Amino acid sequence: xxxxxxRISEALLKSKRLxxxxxxxxxxxxxxxxxxxxxxxxxxxLWMLSTSLKxxxxxxxxxxxxIPEPVIVESYLKVWKIVPFARFYLNSIFVAFxxxxxxxxxxxxxxxxxxxxxFAGRDKLFFAxxxxxxxxxxxxxxxxxxxxxxxxxxxxxxALIIPAMFTxxxxxxxxxxxxxxxxxxxxxxxxxxxSLFGIFWKIILxxxxxxxxxxxxxxxxxxxxxxxxxxxxxxxxxxxxxxxGLSYFQEVYQYTQPDWSLLMAGSLLAVLPVVIVFVFNQRFxxxxxxxxxxxx
Amino acid sequence: MNLKARNRETLTAIxxxxxxxxGFLVFASIPVLVSxxxxxxxxxxxxxxxxxxxxxxxMGNFIKLLGFHLKDGAWIxxxxxxxxxxxxxxxxxxxxxxxxxxxxxxxxxxxQKLRGMVAFRTIYFLPTIANGVAIYLLWQWVxxxxxxxxxxxxxxxxxxxxxxxxxxxxxxxxAWAKPSLMIMGLWVVIGGHNAILYLAALQNIPKDFYxxxxxxxxxxxxxxxxxxxxxxxxTTFFITIMAVIFGFQSGFMQAYxxxxxxxxxxxxxLEYYIxxxxxxxxxxxxxxxxxxxxxxxxxxITLLNWRFGGKVVHY
Numbered sequence: 001x002x003x004x005x006x007r008i009s010e011a012l013l014k015s016k017r018l019x020x021x022x023x024x025x026x027x028x029x030x031x032x033x034x035x036x037x038x039x040x041x042x043x044x045x046l047w048m049l050s051t052s053l054k055x056x057x058x059x060x061x062x063x064x065x066x067i068p069e070p071v072i073v074e075s076y077l078k079v080w081k082i083v084p085f086a087r088f089y090l091n092s093i094f095v096a097f098x099x100x101x102x103x104x105x106x107x108x109x110x111x112x113x114x115x116x117x118x119f120a121g122r123d124k125l126f127f128a129x130x131x132x133x134x135x136x137x138x139x140x141x142x143x144x145x146x147x148x149x150x151x152x153x154x155x156x157x158x159a160l161i162i163p164a165m166f167t168x169x170x171x172x173x174x175x176x177x178x179x180x181x182x183x184x185x186x187x188x189x190x191x192x193x194x195s196l197f198g199i200f201w202k203i204i205l206x207x208x209x210x211x212x213x214x215x216x217x218x219x220x221x222x223x224x225x226x227x228x229x230x231x232x233x234x235x236x237x238x239x240x241x242x243x244x245g246l247s248y249f250q251e252v253y254q255y256t257q258p259d260w261s262l263l264m265a266g267s268l269l270a271v272l273p274v275v276i277v278f279v280f281n282q283r284f285x286x287x288x289x290x291x292x293x294x295x296x
Numbered sequence: 297m298n299l300k301a302r303n304r305e306t307l308t309a310i311x312x313x314x315x316x317x318x319g320f321l322v323f324a325s326i327p328v329l330v331s332x333x334x335x336x337x338x339x340x341x342x343x344x345x346x347x348x349x350x351x352x353x354x355m356g357n358f359i360k361l362l363g364f365h366l367k368d369g370a371w372i373x374x375x376x377x378x379x380x381x382x383x384x385x386x387x388x389x390x391x392x393x394x395x396x397x398x399x400x401x402x403x404x405x406x407x408q409k410l411r412g413m414v415a416f417r418t419i420y421f422l423p424t425i426a427n428g429v430a431i432y433l434l435w436q437w438v439x440x441x442x443x444x445x446x447x448x449x450x451x452x453x454x455x456x457x458x459x460x461x462x463x464x465x466x467x468x469x470x471a472w473a474k475p476s477l478m479i480m481g482l483w484v485v486i487g488g489h490n491a492i493l494y495l496a497a498l499q500n501i502p503k504d505f506y507x508x509x510x511x512x513x514x515x516x517x518x519x520x521x522x523x524x525x526x527x528x529x530x531t532t533f534f535i536t537i538m539a540v541i542f543g544f545q546s547g548f549m550q551a552y553x554x555x556x557x558x559x560x561x562x563x564x565x566l567e568y569y570i571x572x573x574x575x576x577x578x579x580x581x582x583x584x585x586x587x588x589x590x591x592x593x594x595x596x597i598t599l600l601n602w603r604f605g606g607k608v609v610h611y
Contacts, residue, residue: 027410030405030408030410031410033405034405034406034410034413034416037402037405037416037420037487038416038419038420040483041419041420041422041423041483042419042422043445044434044435044438044445044483045422045426045434047434047437047438047445048434048437051437059443060442060443061443062442062443062448063448063451063452064443064445064448105315106315106316106319107316109312109313109315109316110312110313110315110316110317112312113308113309113312113313114313117305117306117308117309117312118302118305118306118309119305119306119310120306122309125313125317128325129320132320132324132325132328134541134594134595134598135324135591136544136545136587136590136591137545138545138567138570138583138586138587138590139327139328139331139584139587139588139590139591140323140324140327140328140331141570141574141587142327142331142334142570142574142580142583142584142587143326143330143331143334143584144323144327145574145580146330146341146348146580147322147327149341162323163319163323165319166315166316166318166319166320166323168320168324171316196304196305196308197308200312221425224428225427225429227428227429227549227552228548228549228571231552231575232571232574232575242429243428243430244429246429246430246433247429247552247553249433250433250553260437260440263433263437264433264434264437266430267429267430267431267433267434268430270428270429270430271425271426271428271430271431274425274426275422275425275426278421278422278425279418282414282417282418282421285421285492286417286492289489289492289493289496290492290493290496
């Protein structure tokens with residue numbers, strides 16, 4: 001009996017050891033896979049950094065070197081002189097800032113009406129909003145571009161900002177979030193004589209900070225990376241945003257070998273702000289994607 | 297609730313809705329109708345002063361876009377470019393299954409409680425965040441036939457194997473231009489939104505299911521096909537629909553920056569064709585026609601997806 005017991009416990013111990021071993025192996029393989037994919041994702045970015053720090057002759061060296069020698073920062077200084085890069089930067093910041101504030105505010109107001117207030121035709125109107133989200137952007141693009149021409153808004157900040165301030169997407173996303181806020185909180189406030197605007201301002205908005213933060217970041221990034229619209233409605237360097245400005249770099253080198261060190265320095269400066277914002281707030285992104293599923 | 301309070305609520309609703317609704321009207325819903333109207337006109341924006349010249353031509357634009365005519369005993373498309381660019385768009389969309397499959401694999405790897413996972417997830421998401429002109433300039437450089445990262449790595453591999461390996465001319469070769477954009481697309485998309493959606497779906501599967509399967513002696517392969525795959529099928533369905541809808545109306549930005557739609561139109565998509573009609577040639581009527589054609593195609597595909605896709609989805 002006792003002999004049998006020790007045999008069982010030995011077998012158990014053995015299987016446990018085996019399990020630990022297998023677990024360790026699984027973890028090891030996972031880390032190797034994670035790292036391999038991570039390196040693949042990062043390599044082009046490192047190549048960007050490496051190129052931007054090279055001398056002109058070193059760019060066309062074969063085989064290329066990963067560590068530039070000597071390391072020079074001249075491209076980062078030249079970028080601001082060869083095209084009005086600072087102007088592009090300011091334009092992008094200003095436009096993204098205005099678009100984001102406008103979009104979050106108008107969306108929040110509309111989402112409150114759709115989720116909490118009762119009025120005739122509410123659900124039909126909301127359905128119409130949802131329907132426009134299915135329509136290809138290019139269908140709307142043609143008439144809105146013509147509208148900009150008629151308004152004489154071409155090459156103004158108005159054209160860059162105002163049409164982008166209203167989206168069905170933002171309204172939809174915030175409405176979904178507002179619906180999850182318990183009604184009891186509002187009812188209590190109503191009994192205390194709080195106005196509808198007061199409820200919106202003092203209860204709904206403070207409770208929706210995560211959703212508002214997510215929409216803010218999505219909107220900011222979308223505006224920052226937007227290319228086709230600014231390309232359509234601007235035609236001077238004074239009003240160009242960063243993506244359009246970067247495409248001007250290409251035109252500078254239309255007939256010569258491009259200065260890739262300069263182009264990579266400009267590109268790196270252009271992506272840096274969004275990458276930094278993302279790295280510190282990636283939690284909001286993940287939550288936002290899960291919340292709406294859309295945006296892709 | 298009394299009538300007065302009800303009226304006040306309606307009034308408040310109107311005030312809250314007004315800013316968004318006006319924008320929605322002017323910049324979304326009315327333009328959709330205007331765009332439909334334009335597709336029946338031979339309409340052009342004159343360069344300067346900007347005026348519109350428009351002539352009603354009924355279905356003329358659609359006939360030009362989709363029709364064929366007989367020439368020397370052969371049927372020739374009225375607009376051969378349109379068919380070529382449609383072909384390009386569909387060809388580029390062939391990367392979608394790889395993107396979805398890749399995102400799923402990535403999500404399966406990330407769905408393990410390991411230290412440092414957030415850091416990996418952040419790195420995988422970086423291309424999605426930075427996606428734009430800067431990324432396309434970077435890849436244009438990566439694809440440089442003589443000094444780019446990719447071809448120098450191929451040459452390096454060749455040295456190790458004692459072979460003379462020469463990478464293709466990527467973006468400047470008509471055969472390789474589309475695959476180049478697709479490889480880049482895989483890199484950009486794989487760790488982005490779809491991976492996050494898959495990860496969320498995987499985390500929602502109850503642990504008990506796997507425990508029960510273990511007791512029944514199911515291996516990991518069996519567990520994946522009889523538990524994981526059916527449980528995440530709504531996500532797969534959703535991701536596929538969105539990718540197809542998006543795929544039909546994409547391809548402008550990358551082609552404009554990296555190839556200007558070339559070589560020889562090999563990377564011009566329908567979205568790019570709309571842009572050209574609108575911006576370069578000011579053919580607003582024809583641009584609206586192509587856009588509406590896209591809309592109809594997307595609408596039909598979405599309907600078919602809902603109708604037939606619903607059957608393979610397990611809720």
